[in-house]
Amino acid sequence: MANDYILSSVTDVQQLLKGNADSQSVAMLNNVMAETIGMAMHNAVTAQHNAQMLNSATTTSTCARILSVMGAKPPAPTPPPGPTPVAPSPATGGTTTSASSTTGADPATAATGSGTSAANNGTSN
Template sequence: MSDEGTVNSRVVDSVASVVTLLSGQSPSQAFGMLDAVMVETLGMAMHNAVGRQQGGGMVSSAAVTAACAKMLQTPFPIAPAPTPPVPPDPPVVNPLPGPPPVLPPTSAVIAAAFAEGEAAISILQAQAQGAGADATQAQADLAQLAKDAAPSTPPPGG
């Protein structure tokens, strides 16, 4: 009889495979446990920090309350009431000056206005003539640009 087909060799093989499986998984289980312990430790540390902060806030509030109570128990010297201020004089409103009086036009005023109107008209006419000359020059320049920009036609039979 050979040892391979017996019950003992099957038991040995199964035990060996379980040992191999467990020894292969042990590092990951160890790191998993380490992570779980670290998470628990950090959680407890945060819980303790919150508790300390709340306790410190309560102690601070109690100290402020005690200081306020002590200040309220201290008597203050009674000072005479201040005299009320004298009310200011009512504001004075000065009326705005009205428009200057309108004088009836005299012949000198009318002549001066007429001369100013004629001068303005002559200036406007000179500007219109200058604008017309500028427009004519601009049209000529645009025509020259269009002529220069047009593609040249090749000579026939080229």
């Protein structure tokens, strides 16, 4: 009688393991298929993007050639903006002085006006 119980439990364990193995293999197959389809979609999107970039570059090159054959010159690029002019101050009577024109002053001290330096992290004296 003990042999029948042992034989039955071993048979049950084998069926349980076989059932789990089948479902695990199907789950693995599904994961591999999902990864494969995902990579195929990624490659398709990348190929489409590259084709659009090539199309845009070709169109730009063709337009530039047409313009060069017709003798049309592209517009000149605008120069970068220069420094903004400083309005005269009413307190000084219309004259401005720069920090570098002060006599005997350290340029770093004259520019900040407070004598701060990088060593004290900008705290005032």
